[in-house]
Amino acid sequence: MPERAFAILLEHDLKLWNMPPAEDRRFFMQHLLERKGQVLSVEPFLAFLQTLHPLDAMRTRTVFLPFLGRMGLVELDPEGRHLSLSPHGEALTQEYLLRDHRGTAGHWALLMEDQPLVIQPTLELLTPMVQNPHRLLRLAQVAEVETLDTMVGLRLGSDTLTRALDLGLTLADMRLLLGGAEPGSMPQPLAQLLDDLARRLGEVEVQQGCRLVKARTAALAEELRLRPELASLHLAPISETVMEANGPGNAFALLKQAGFLPKPGRFLPVSIDGDEALYLWSLACLSFVDEQGMNHHLDPVRQIIHAALQRIQSEDPVLYQEIRRRVPMLHLGGGAQAAEETQRILEYAASYNLIVELTYMPLAAHRAQLRKVTPQGIDGEHLRGFCHLHQEEMSFRLSRIMGVRLLNERGWTPPTIQSEAG
Numbered sequence: 497m498p499e500r501a502f503a504i505l506l507e508h509d510l511k512l513w514n515m516p517p518a519e520d521r522r523f524f525m526q527h528l529l530e531r532k533g534q535v536l537s538v539e540p541f542l543a544f545l546q547t548l549h550p551l552d553a554m555r556t557r558t559v560f561l562p563f564l565g566r567m568g569l570v571e572l573d574p575e576g577r578h579l580s581l582s583p584h585g586e587a588l589t590q591e592y593l594l595r596d597h598r599g600t601a602g603h604w605a606l607l608m609e610d611q612p613l614v615i616q617p618t619l620e621l622l623t624p625m626v627q628n629p630h631r632l633l634r635l636a637q638v639a640e641v642e643t644l645d646t647m648v649g650l651r652l653g654s655d656t657l658t659r660a661l662d663l664g665l666t667l668a669d670m671r672l673l674l675g676g677a678e679p680g681s682m683p684q685p686l687a688q689l690l691d692d693l694a695r696r697l698g699e700v701e702v703q704q705g706c707r708l709v710k711a712r713t714a715a716l717a718e719e720l721r722l723r724p725e726l727a728s729l730h731l732a733p734i735s736e737t738v739m740e741a742n743g744p745g746n747a748f749a750l751l752k753q754a755g756f757l758p759k760p761g762r763f764l765p766v767s768i769d770g771d772e773a774l775y776l777w778s779l780a781c782l783s784f785v786d787e788q789g790m791n792h793h794l795d796p797v798r799q800i801i802h803a804a805l806q807r808i809q810s811e812d813p814v815l816y817q818e819i820r821r822r823v824p825m826l827h828l829g830g831g832a833q834a835a836e837e838t839q840r841i842l843e844y845a846a847s848y849n850l851i852v853e854l855t856y857m858p859l860a861a862h863r864a865q866l867r868k869v870t871p872q873g874i875d876g877e878h879l880r881g882f883c884h885l886h887q888e889e890m891s892f893r894l895s896r897i898m899g900v901r902l903l904n905e906r907g908w909t910p911p912t913i914q915s916e917a918g
Contacts, residue, residue, distance in 0.1 A: 513559065513563075514555060514559050515555065515559055515560055515563070516551070516552040516555040516556050516559070516560055517552070519549075520549070520551050520552055520555075520556060520560075521560060522593075523545070523548075523549050523551065524545065524551065524556060524560070525589050525593065526593055527545060527548075528570070528579075528581050528589070529581065529586065529589045529590060529593060529594075531581075532581050532586050532590075533580075533581075534580060535578055535579070535580045536578065536579055536580065537577065537578055538557060538561070538576065538577055538578065538579055539557075539577070541579075542556060542557060557576075561576065561579065562576070564585065565579075567585075568582055568584050568585070569581070569582055569584060569585030569588065569589075570582055570585055583603060584603070586603075587600040587603035587604065606626050606627070607626065607627060607628055607629065608628060609627065609628075610627075610628075611623055611624045611626075611627035611628075611631075612624070613635075613674070613675070615652070615674065615675065615682060615683050615686060616683070617683050617684075617685055618685075619651065619652040619653060619683075619685060619686060619689070620642075620649065620650070620651055620652075621635065621639055621648075621649070621650040621651070621652060622647050622648070622649055622650075623635065623647065623648050623650075624646070624647060624648070625644065625645065625646055625647060625648050632648065634673055635648075635650055635673065636650070637659075637660050637663055637665060638652065638656060638657060638660040638665065638670055638673065638674070639651055639652045639653075639656050640652075640653070640656050652674075652686065652689075654689060654692075654693070657670065657689065657690070657693055658693070658752075658757065661693075661697070661757070667690060667693060667694055667697070670690065671690060674686065693757065696756070696757045697757045698712070698757070698758075699711065699712045699716060699756060699757065700712070700716070700720065700751055700756050700757075700758050701758060702747045702748045702751070702758050707740060707741055707747075707812070708734075708738060708739070708740060708741070709729070709731060709738070709739045709740075709741055709747055709751070710737055710738045710739075711737045711738075711739075712737070713737065714736040714737055716737075717733070717736060717737050717738075717739060720739065720751075720756075721733070721739065723754055725750060725753060725754040726745075726750055726751070726754060727743075728743045728744070728745040728750070729741040729742070729743040729745050729747055729750060730742040730743035731743075835894070838894070838897055838899075838900050839874065839894070841900050841902055842871045842874060842879055842900060843871075843874065844902070845870070845871045845902055845907070846871040846872055846873050846874075846881075849870065849906060849907040850870075850902060850903065850905065850906065850907055851868055851869065851870050851884070851903045851905040851906070851907050852868075852869055852870075852871060852900050852901065852902055852903060853866060853867070853868055853869075853900070853901045853903055854866070854867045854868075854869050854892065854897055854899070854900055855897070855898045855899035855900070856892060856896055856897055856898070857896045857898055858896070859893075859896070864898055867883055867884075867885055867892075868883075868884040868885065868903070869881040869882065869883055869884065869890075869892070870882040870884070870907030870908060871907075872889070874894070875891075877893060877894055877895065878891045878892060878893055878894065879891070879892040879893075879894060879897065882907065882908070884908075
C-alpha cells in the first residue's frame with residue numbers, strides 16, 4: 497500500500513492538485529534522499545536545485561512540500577522554512593528510487609509484527625498505530641474508528657458487526673480477528689454479542705430473487721406477517737415457515753431494518769432504490785447495451801452482468817423469463833446472430849412458409865422490437881415478408897435484424913399493398 501501510494505505521488509499526473517510536474521517531484525525527492533538525516537533550509541535548497549533543473553520552486557514550496565508533510569514523508573517546522581526527510585519518507589524513497597529493499601528492511605519490521613489488541617468490557621478497542629496496515633483495515637471493517645494517534649481507538653457494537661457481515665466477513669473470521677476462537681479469549685460482553693449474532697443470523701432466509709421468505713420457526717413466520725415494518729411486502733403463507741413476498745419492497749433490506757439478520761444466500765445483495773425488480777431490469781438493459789456494441793466502456797462489467805443473469809436463470813427461471821420478455825435482445829451466448837445464420841433461417845422459413853420471430857431495430861426507434869413475420873424472400877439488402885403485427889407486407893432491412901428465431905407455426909400471407917418498414 498505505501499509503495500503504491502508513493503508511486504502515484506511521484507509518477508502520476510497530479511495537475512488537478514496543482515502539483516509540480518512528475519519529473520520535478522522525482523528530482524526533488526532524489527536530492528532530498530542524498531541529504532537524509534540533514535535539516536535543510538527550504539529557500540536555499542530550492543534555489544540550488546533550480547541551478548541543476550528548471551524546477552517550479554513556487555509550486556514545490558506551496559503545494560508539494562505541505563503535501564509531503566501531511567503524508568508524513570518530510571518533517572517541517574511550523575513556518576515551513578526548514579525540512580528533513582522523515583524515517584518513513586527515507587525508507588519509501590530509498591526503496592522506490594534506488595530499488596533497495598534490503599536497506600529498508602528494518603524500517604518495515606515493526607509493521608510486520610503482531611501488536612497487542614486490548615478489548616475493554618465497554619467494547620472499546622485499543623491497538624498501536626504502528627503495525628500491519630492490513631490488520632488495521634480488517635479491524636476497521638468490524639469496528640468504528642474513533643481516534644487515530646499513537647494508539648488507534650475503535651468501538652465495537654451490534655451495528656458494526658452487522659455491517660461486517662454485509663461486507664462478507666463470517667462470524668468465524670471476526671472471532672479470530674478479535675482474539676481467537678478459544679473460550680475465554682475475549683471479554684464476556686463481546687463473546688455474548690457474537691453468540692447472539694450467531695443465534696439470530698439465518699433465523700430468516702430470503703430466496704429466489706427476494707420473492708420467498710423462510711422463517712426458522714412457525715411462530716417467527718407468524719410474527720413476520722404481523723410486523724408493521726414488513727407490511728409493504730404483503731407476505732402470503734405458503735407453508736408454516738415459508739411465505740411469498742407479493743409487495744414491491746426489498747425483502748432483505750426491510751427484514752434488516754426490522755432487526756432481523758437474513759442468512760446470506762440466494763438473494764441479490766444490491767438493489768436500486770430498494771426495488772429488486774428494477775435492479776434486475778437494469779442489469780438486463782445494461783446487458784442489452786453491451787451486446788449491441790453501443791458502449792464499449794461496459795466491457796469491464798460484461799462478465800459480472802452475465803454471471804448475475806446466469807445465476808438468476810438457475811435460481812428463478814420464471815424471473816429470468818420475465819427479464820427476457822422485458823428486454824428481448826438479451827443474449828447470454830454473446831452477441832447478435834451472424835448475418836449468414838440469420839439469412840439461412842429466413843430462407844428456410846420462406847421456402848416452407850413458416851413464421852419467424854424477428855428482433856428488429858426500426859430506423860426511428862431507440863430500442864429493438866419483436867416482430868412475428870412470414871418471410872417471402874430476400875431482395876438484396878432487404879427481407880420481404882408479411883408482418884403479423886401490422887397485418888401487411890413490409891420490407892425489413894437485413895442489417896437491422898438483430899436476431900431471428902424460427903417458430904413452429906405455419907405462415908399466412910393475405911394480398912395487401914406492400915409498405916416500407918424503415
